[in-house]
Amino acid sequence: MQSHVIFGAGLIGSFIGSVLTSLNIKTTLICRPYIKDKLIDGVLLTDYLEHQITVDRLTFFDPEDLKSSTLDISHCDFLWITVKCTAIKEVSKQIGPFIGSNTIVLCCQNGLGSDDIIKQCFPNTNVLRVMIPFNIAEPKPGHLHRGSEGSLFLETNKSVHSKIMDLVKKLDSSIMPVNYTQEMTALLWAKLQLNLGNSINALADIPVKSMLEERAYRIVISELMTELLSVTKALTIRLPKLTAVHAHYLPFVLRLPNFIFNRVAKKMLAIDPTVRTSMWWDLSQGKLTEIDHLNGAIVTIAKKLNIPCPANHCIIGLIKNAEQQNSKHQNTTISGKTLLKLVKGQ
Ligand SMILES: NC(=O)C1=CN([C@@H]2O[C@H](COP(=O)(O)OP(=O)(O)OC[C@H]3O[C@@H](n4cnc5c(N)ncnc54)[C@H](OP(=O)(O)O)[C@@H]3O)[C@@H](O)[C@H]2O)C=CC1
Numbered sequence: 001m002q003s004h005v006i007f008g009a010g011l012i013g014s015f016i017g018s019v020l021t022s023l024n025i026k027t028t029l030i031c032r033p034y035i036k037d038k039l040i041d042g043v044l045l046t047d048y049l050e051h052q053i054t055v056d057r058l059t060f061f062d063p064e065d066l067k068s069s070t071l072d073i074s075h076c077d078f079l080w081i082t083v084k085c086t087a088i089k090e091v092s093k094q095i096g097p098f099i100g101s102n103t104i105v106l107c108c109q110n111g112l113g114s115d116d117i118i119k120q121c122f123p124n125t126n127v128l129r130v131m132i133p134f135n136i137a138e139p140k141p142g143h144l145h146r147g148s149e150g151s152l153f154l155e156t157n158k159s160v161h162s163k164i165m166d167l168v169k170k171l172d173s174s175i176m177p178v179n180y181t182q183e184m185t186a187l188l189w190a191k192l193q194l195n196l197g198n199s200i201n202a203l204a205d206i207p208v209k210s211m212l213e214e215r216a217y218r219i220v221i222s223e224l225m226t227e228l229l230s231v232t233k234a235l236t237i238r239l240p241k242l243t244a245v246h247a248h249y250l251p252f253v254l255r256l257p258n259f260i261f262n263r264v265a266k267k268m269l270a271i272d273p274t275v276r277t278s279m280w281w282d283l284s285q286g287k288l289t290e291i292d293h294l295n296g297a298i299v300t301i302a303k304k305l306n307i308p309c310p311a312n313h314c315i316i317g318l319i320k321n322a323e324q325q326n327s328k329h330q331n332t333t334i335s336g337k338t339l340l341k342l343v344k345g346q
């Protein structure tokens with residue numbers, strides 16, 4: 001029987017792990033004890049289309065137990081790594097016991113480069129990337145909610161294609177639509193473009209919907225996206241369409257005055273008014289953010305191509321400052337107008 005291990009089950013990992021378990025696929029969630037406590041009595045999975053399933057019993061494993069040398073751990077068929085980018089280095093030192101010659105590692109992070117760290121440590125293993133378009137929130141302990149649309153995409157290549165096709169067939173369901181692609185780099189850049197709203201949402205400290213309703217915040221996001229698009233153009237990456245508006249028109253649409261934007265971008269604004277991005281959650285919980293793997297990845301690549309990215313530079317600085325202020329419990333909220341002035345260097 002095929003076995004799956006979810007390493008670092010938080011919001012995304014617990015959701016995926018619960019879906020796998022509901023499909024009678026042998027799945028172990030490696031998670032912190034506080035996550036196990038929340039899910040031990042079973043999980044309710046819901047989504048914005050009102051699908052709902054319950055999973056009575058999940059299988060857990062405490063990462064601390066990996067330190068015990070007496071433990072007999074078997075290799076798994078699929079190892080899903082669902083920690084944040086900030087934890088990848090540490091996790092790369094822990095996953096060895098689960099990886100056998102046929103194990104496929106699936107990296108589920110936003111941004112760019114988390115898979116490179118795993119590939120460096122396991123050069124002979126198939127390490128594939130996963131793109132997660134939807135938002136998972138936890139309305140209450142034991143309840144995970146998929147708040148937005150889109151299929152989870154698994155990367156495929158010639159050597160693993162039949163295994164990935166088989167997995168897609170097994171997993172694709174109404175509670176979690178799943179698909180596959182050979183063009184994961186382009187797909188991750190397209191997702192990264194959308195994730196440029198994350199830092200602004202964290203600095204604005206308001207829900208995504210309210211942020212999008214304020215033009216000054218939208219113009220800042222548009223500046224960040226314009227820089228990303230010059231990088232993808234230089235790399236000749238063709239971005240797939242992830243939203244109603246094509247990637248290349250998004251910066252223009254975001255800049256529109258409110259009265260036109262509200263009409264043109266109806267679909268963009270039709271989101272749950274409570275949704276906030278994962279970077280907001282990180283800052284609000286006093287954690288380090290994934291900024292280096294999001295805006296930071298763009299700036300690093302742009303530098304090699306001699307493409308200036310002043311807006312992304314500025315936002316990285318503000319987020320790093322917020323991470324520090326956060327540790328001193330100081331407020332780091334920035335209004336749209338102030339943020340726009342800072343990004344414009346005024
Ligand atoms: N949440 C969302 O809606 C979306 C998230 N994503 C992306 O998916 C990835 C995962 O995000 P998300 O699920 O939200 O993150 P979470 O923080 O909810 O989950 C990650 C979990 O991994 C745990 N963890 C970290 N290090 C270890 C370790 N060494 N051993 C065991 N557990 C560990 C964390 O515990 P602790 O915090 O205590 O260290 C946490 O519980 C990110 O890259 C994110 O950007 C993409 C799309 C949407």
Ligand SMILES: CC(C)(CO)C(=O)C(=O)O
Pocket residue numbers: 110132133134135136194195198276277278279
């Ligand atoms: C789903 C989305 C785009 C917004 O919630 C996200 O990826 C995140 O919050 O990091």
